[in-house]
Amino acid sequence: MRIIPSRSPGGYRDPVERSRSFRPGPVDTGWLTLAALAFAGLDVTLYVFGEPTSGWAGPAAGVTLQVLLDLSLILLFRFPRLIAGLIMAGGLLMLASDLLSPGLLVPERQLTLMTVPTITPVVLSQLARLIDRRTLLWLTAILAICASRPWDAHWNTTPFGLLSTALPTTLSLYFEARRQLLRSLRDRAERAEREQHLLAERARAEERRKLAEEMHDVVTHRLSLMVLHAGALGVVSADEAVRTSAEDIRREGALALDELRDLVGVLRNGANSEPPTLTEGQAGDPATLVAESASVGIPTELIVRGDPGRISPTVARTAYRVVQEALTNVRKHAPGSSATVELRHHADGVDVAVENTRAGAPPDPALAGSGSGAGLAGLRQRVELIGGRFAAGPRPGGGFRVDAILPAYVPTAEGDR
Template identity: 70%
Template sequence: MTSTRRSWPRSTDWLWLVGAALAFGCLDFGLFLASEPTTGFLGPYATLVLELVCDASLLLLARFPNGVAGLLIAASLAMLASDLFSPGLLVPTHQPTLMTVPTITPIVLAQLVRQLDRRRLLWIAGFLALLATRPWNPAWNTTPFGLLSTALPVAVALYFEARRQLLSSLRDRAERAEREQHLLAEQALAAERRRLASEMHDVVTHRLSLMVLHAGALGVTSPDPSVKSAAEDIRREGAHALDELRDLVGVLRNGTGIEPPVPNPPLPGEVADLVAESAAVGIATELAVTGDRTSVSPTVARTAYRVVQEALTNIRKHAPGCSATVSLRYHPEGLDVAVVNTSATRPPDAALAGSGSGAGLSGLRQRVELVGGTFEAGPVPGGGFKIGAILPAYVPTTEGAAR
């Protein structure tokens, strides 16, 4: 098993690496002052220089783990050879500690757990443990402390590394399970939407088509002008309902076709009618339209119409005597709709305010999000209320593309 390597430590790792190197450098300098100097031809500072070089190698461990491990083995071999064959050359004749390897050895071995593959790490740790414990000449002042400085740090580091990998694996499994659960929920929702689309297409569309045909036939055959006018109204509204139902079925099916922009969508005139109706019942309402009205598709246009319709309906129910502004801003990316009203000047009618299901805004939000838009509703500073939506230029639906 191979651990992940980094070419250089992260910036957050440099602090403790430099701190550890400095701490062990100070420790080695203190041990040098407390011990006898070396007496060989390498001079009295041979032990200190060797220890400081090993301490400084900690900074290169992330980039050159094999080189640092090789330096540590070479230093340990040199210290052992000096102790066995030339006392006083690299280590003092009487050492102040029971360590027979460089003092930085436990830290380097613990960090090599993340830098080297497991087999190479165990070979290095085993060889250093052999040099540190000297099994050919066991003694109470070498064997236990040799194991403490080599085998123990590796065992502890392996335990924490295995624990970290286990926690990471459990976390990945939990995230994967959550993603799978979310995917299953989306699949179930998509299946339900397709079922509803099929039922609406097979049942509701069929009945509406029959109604439109019967109304058209009645308008042709009836001699009464009022009946003909009523039949024409029924036929026209039924045709509009079929158009909206066809778009809604396409959205529910979540097809892959692209609904192209259609010139002169019916939205602006219809919104103007809504504004006129609102003004006719005593709500001073203004309409502001900017941009090219041909940049949005009929599905988006009808969604914007529903936003304005619901907003003006709420104003009539809950803010009598106020004034309102309807804003439509067309742009290449879509359409921005905003309806803002001032504070009410008189209490609302209790019967009128209590009518309805109370789910108008939530249903409107779902309708806007269904076509890929964003919806907002809330009070504005100074009193009043604002309902707005940011809609895309078109909705990618199979039904819309087929039209």
């Protein structure tokens, strides 16, 4: 949200806000110091080669005033109004000296056509960034009158006086307005880009919500019916084998319902809540998958590092599915190899790595062609859906490796029980 600067009744930016909007850096301060020293050296040179003042203040009165005003330029960024007042006072003193006491502060015959302090153009060119516009215009008008002498206009006084006062102010106001316009256009472009990003995020969230509703209304209903029928079959059947199979179907269907509820919660981007404790039966034990893989002739080693602690069921089930899919692919495509499953738990989540060696025998064509070919792609989508990262590819020395980096917790609306 961009805050619009406050403005005075005359339509000008508040002076306090203007002074805070510009923050000089070391480069600005450095060149301002060099300019002050250069103008001080210029005024001393004009004093040496020119005519001194002849009033009661002494021959160095004029150059002393000029050098003090030149050196005050160093403090312009810190005290802009004070320096502006000093410049105006110096111009009025020089005008009063010229009208009432010629030669007091301004030599009667000058080497230059400046009838205001020499540093005036530099000060006016910088004040557009430091004070409000109304004050700057009033200051410029007073100095322009002092420099141009409209009551006694001359070709060598009036034009040069306007060039040394009105021209620097006009140019500085133009460049300051241009700088503010560019800043405003840049802010508008950034705001439009942010709004476009928010609209795209809103559209994606709406699509996820619709998908979650379809999954909840259709798939969950069918799975619930399957679980109920399997449970009823296990109760009414007299055959032990049928009851065992029905119980297996009921248990797997219940686990599928739990996974589906968590997936629906992720799609809906449910509200944050405390993560529930993961029990052993909620997501499946990777050790069971390792034992199954070893029982069919694939020596598999399980390495678990760190403490799982309290983790989200969705993350645990995703890690379980990564191991399951990876070991299934090993059995299909790399018979005779050995595999290693590593789960590394840390504060930020869990890292899953499944790696197998080179196949020791050619794969069974029927078994290798039994899949849909989208297992790893679906696994990548599942990992990225909960904010994780997925990578899979062949090893340089042969074999294959699957890596997944999962977050510690994913809040779901229906999975928090």
